[in-house]
Amino acid sequence: MDRRAEAREDGPSTLGLRAPRRESGGPPRTERPPGPSRLEARRAARALKPGPGIIASRAIGEAFITCGVLMMLFVVYQVWWSNVRADQQAGGATDRLHEQWDKHEPGKGVDDPERKPGAFEPGEGFAVIHIPRIDVTAPIAQGVSKTKVLDKGMVGHYATEPLKTAMPWERKGNFALAGHRNTHGEPFRYINRLEPGDAVVVETQSKYYTYKVTRQLPSTSPSDTGVIDPVPPKSGFQEPGRYVTLTTCTPEFTSKYRLIVWGKMVDERPRGKGKPDALVD
Numbered sequence: 001m002d003r004r005a006e007a008r009e010d011g012p013s014t015l016g017l018r019a020p021r022r023e024s025g026g027p028p029r030t031e032r033p034p035g036p037s038r039l040e041a042r043r044a045a046r047a048l049k050p051g052p053g054i055i056a057s058r059a060i061g062e063a064f065i066t067c068g069v070l071m072m073l074f075v076v077y078q079v080w081w082s083n084v085r086a087d088q089q090a091g092g093a094t095d096r097l098h099e100q101w102d103k104h105e106p107g108k109g110v111d112d113p114e115r116k117p118g119a120f121e122p123g124e125g126f127a128v129i130h131i132p133r134i135d136v137t138a139p140i141a142q143g144v145s146k147t148k149v150l151d152k153g154m155v156g157h158y159a160t161e162p163l164k165t166a167m168p169w170e171r172k173g174n175f176a177l178a179g180h181r182n183t184h185g186e187p188f189r190y191i192n193r194l195e196p197g198d199a200v201v202v203e204t205q206s207k208y209y210t211y212k213v214t215r216q217l218p219s220t221s222p223s224d225t226g227v228i229d230p231v232p233p234k235s236g237f238q239e240p241g242r243y244v245t246l247t248t249c250t251p252e253f254t255s256k257y258r259l260i261v262w263g264k265m266v267d268e269r270p271r272g273k274g275k276p277d278a279l280v281d
Contacts, residue, residue, distance in 0.1 A: 086153030086185030093125050093139040093154060101205040101271075120159070123148035127168070129155050129177070129187075130201040132278055133194055138187040140202070144178045153185025158228055165228055168202045168209040168242070168265070175202070176228035176245040181252060181259070188248035191261050192218070199278035200244055200263050208276045211244040211263035219250055219257040227260045235262040 120126050120142040127140040141149045144156035144163075158165045158176040166173020179188035194200075194213045202209040215236050220227060228245050231237050235245075242265035250259035269276050 086151065086183075090138050090153030090185050090187070093141070093152070094128055094137065097125050097128060097139060125154065126157075126204070128203040130203060130279055131191070131194070131199070132201075133198040134190040136187050136190075138179070138185070140177065150178065150180050151184045153180075153187065155179040155187055163225060163228060165245075166230070168204070168244075169207070170242075172230070172240045172242065174228060174230050174232065174243040174245055176247065178247045181248040181250065188246060189252070191246050191248060192216070192250070192259055194246075194261050199276075200246070201276060201278050202244070203271070206271055208267075208269045208271060208279075209242075209265060210267040210269070210276050210278055212266050213261060213263045215262050217260035217262075220260060222255070222258055224258065227258070232262060234260075237262070237264070241265070 122143040122145060123141050125139045125141045128137065129140050130137050139154045140157055141152075141154045142157055142159050143149055144158055149156040156178045157167075158178065163176075165176040168175045180186050181189050181191075194216065196213055196215070198213040200211040200213065202211070217227065217234055220234075226233050227235075227247065230243075231240055232243075232245065235243070237243060244263045244265070246261040246263075248259050249255040250257050267276055
């Protein structure tokens with residue numbers, strides 16, 4: 001008997017290894033890993049996408065954040081940068097006035113009784129105000145224009161009808177001034193702290209005019225123009241004289257009412273004789 005016959009009789013051959021037989025009917029079966037089906041995966045993906053409500057709320061939230069940032073920048077500009085810029089402009093105007101006076105330019109800043117309020121151009125500086133009690137030194141310009149005068153950190157002189165007032169060198173009259181209380185240099189922010197007897201000094205090319213505070217009106221209507229009359233009814237003054245009136249907005253950061261401070265001239269001193277006592281440290 002040959003070896004093939006023996007192999008058929010004895011069973012599987014031990015001469016070599018054979019691959020296991022595949023069962024008929026196609027490729028071998030593989031096990032599906034555990035997890036969601038494709039349909040379930042698509043549903044889950046759709047669930048993760050934001051709906052219209054979420055998208056709208058996000059857009060609104062981003063808009064609020066943007067508005068908040070813009071408002072914060074505006075506040076910074078109004079409260080801080082406008083003061084920085086106005087202080088620079090006012091300081092420059094004061095320096096130019098002193099330089100101009102030192103040069104004695106003819107026809108500029110001469111406090112002559114014949115030099116009427118209208119002789120200065122709107123926005124033109126002609127004096128410097130000193131209020132030692134509240135540490136204020138600011139240029140005084142012609143007119144009370146917000147853009148040309150007040151927003152530049154300067155104090156404005158009421159010089160246009162029907163609110164025209166006197167110059168300090170005139171023998172009789174009320175020298176009425178306006179200034180910002182908040183922002184843009186805010187030269188009159190603390191005039192509410194002035195008390196009777198405090199000095200207000202107006203410096204011109206040739207003289208220092210010293211006033212003493214007499215009375216304060218904490219609040220009045222913006223339409224109450226009588227506060228800058230030659231003899232203001234609420235000031236306590238009984239007859240024409242040489243007066244000063246300071247006006248500003250109140251309460252702070254609003255323009256609803258006006259705060260008024262009045263003073264009376266007590267000294268007129270040539271600049272050549274030096275500063276008045278109120279400005280001497």
